[in-house]
Structure formats: structure tokens, C-alpha cells
Amino acid sequence: MAKKIMRSANVERNTNETKIKVFLDIDDGRSEKNNIDTGIGFMDHMLTLFAAHGMFRLDVFCDGDIDVDSHHSVEDIGIAIGQAFKDALGDMKGITRYANIVLPMDEALMMCAVDISGRDYLNFDVEFPTEKVGTFDTELFKEFFLAFTRKSEITLHFILLAGENSHHIAESAFKAAGRVLSKAVEIDERTKDKIPSTKGILV
Numbered sequence: 001m002a003k004k005i006m007r008s009a010n011v012e013r014n015t016n017e018t019k020i021k022v023f024l025d026i027d028d029g030r031s032e033k034n035n036i037d038t039g040i041g042f043m044d045h046m047l048t049l050f051a052a053h054g055m056f057r058l059d060v061f062c063d064g065d066i067d068v069d070s071h072h073s074v075e076d077i078g079i080a081i082g083q084a085f086k087d088a089l090g091d092m093k094g095i096t097r098y099a100n101i102v103l104p105m106d107e108a109l110m111m112c113a114v115d116i117s118g119r120d121y122l123n124f125d126v127e128f129p130t131e132k133v134g135t136f137d138t139e140l141f142k143e144f145f146l147a148f149t150r151k152s153e154i155t156l157h158f159i160l161l162a163g164e165n166s167h168h169i170a171e172s173a174f175k176a177a178g179r180v181l182s183k184a185v186e187i188d189e190r191t192k193d194k195i196p197s198t199k200g201i202l203v
Helices: 041-054 071-089 140-150 164-182
Strands: 009-015 018-025 034-035 057-062 098-105 108-115 120-127 155-162
Touching: 009 071, 009 140, 018 071, 034 041, 041 057, 041 071, 041 164, 057 071, 071 140, 098 155, 120 140, 140 155, 140 164, 155 164
Parallel strands: 034 057, 120 155
Antiparallel strands: 009 018, 018 057, 098 108, 108 155
């Protein structure tokens, strides 16, 4: 019996603005074990949804300069989680690579599609009706996904099809991202020893 490859990663990122630790296991599935403490309540909520719907084991700790604002922490968390995805996926042999979903969250309807391509790109066609959800700046959602896609080298598209409530729109984006990534990283048994590209490389 072939030994199962562990697809997990630990990442630490330390700057003058943030100190971050991330652990990710994309195959564990025990999201109830996750420990997420970013210092930003709404970000904790979004990452909890992301991990639960992706069935990822995810720990995130961030000590950031939130006395300034949340921007540095949110961006650097995106960088660290993106790096963890890239490291955990390794050579990417056998992955399904593509996935998409149209996900409803009450009145919000989010389309999300991913290509684990080795090329970073974010299309974030999402408008929020309000500038804040509670004390959280809604413009920071795009900053998180920009940082995540750049570091993970993933192509990710979001198109908001309907939505009136900023909280619901944000939830739909993070839930959708978790679900499409979970599907795209699945191993296709038909091609488990192959890179899913006719070029023989994902870049």
C-alpha cells in the first residue's frame, strides 16, 4: 500500500507590523480543531468559515498593529495562508486543479472559480453596500484575497450575482473560496501521478 503524502505546512511571518503563525493541513478535515486568533473578530469569523467549508485544518495566530488599523494584519494573514497552500500542495501531481461554485447566502449569491495554475490572478467583481461590517473595513476583503492569490500562485475569480447585506456578501465569498479550493486540491485517481497540464508543469 502506497504511503499517503502529507499535504500540510507551517508558516511564520514576522515583520515590524505583524507576527503571524499559520498551520494548514488541506486533507485533515477536522475543522472543529481549528484555532484562529487574528486579533480581529470579523476576520476570525471569515477564516473559520473558510476552513470549515474547505474541510481544512487551519490554525492562524496574528499579533498585529491593529491599533493603527487592520490593513497590515489582514494582508499579511493572506500572504501567510497563501504561502501555506503553496507549500502544502508541493509538486501538485494529481490535483483536480479546477473548481467552481455558485453559492447562496440568504439574499447574496456568489460565483467563485479557481484554477490552481501556478499563476497568480484575482478577479474580485464584488461590491459591498457599506464601507464597514461592524468595525471591519470591507475594502480589506479584496486585500486579503489579493495577498492570498499572489503568494499561493492561484487564479481566483469572484463575481457577485446578487446581494444587499455586506455581512452576507463577505460570508458567501469566504465559504465559496473554501469549497472551490477543497475541490480543486482533491487528488484525481485517474491522473494521480501526473501534473494536470499538457505543458508538464504548472506555471
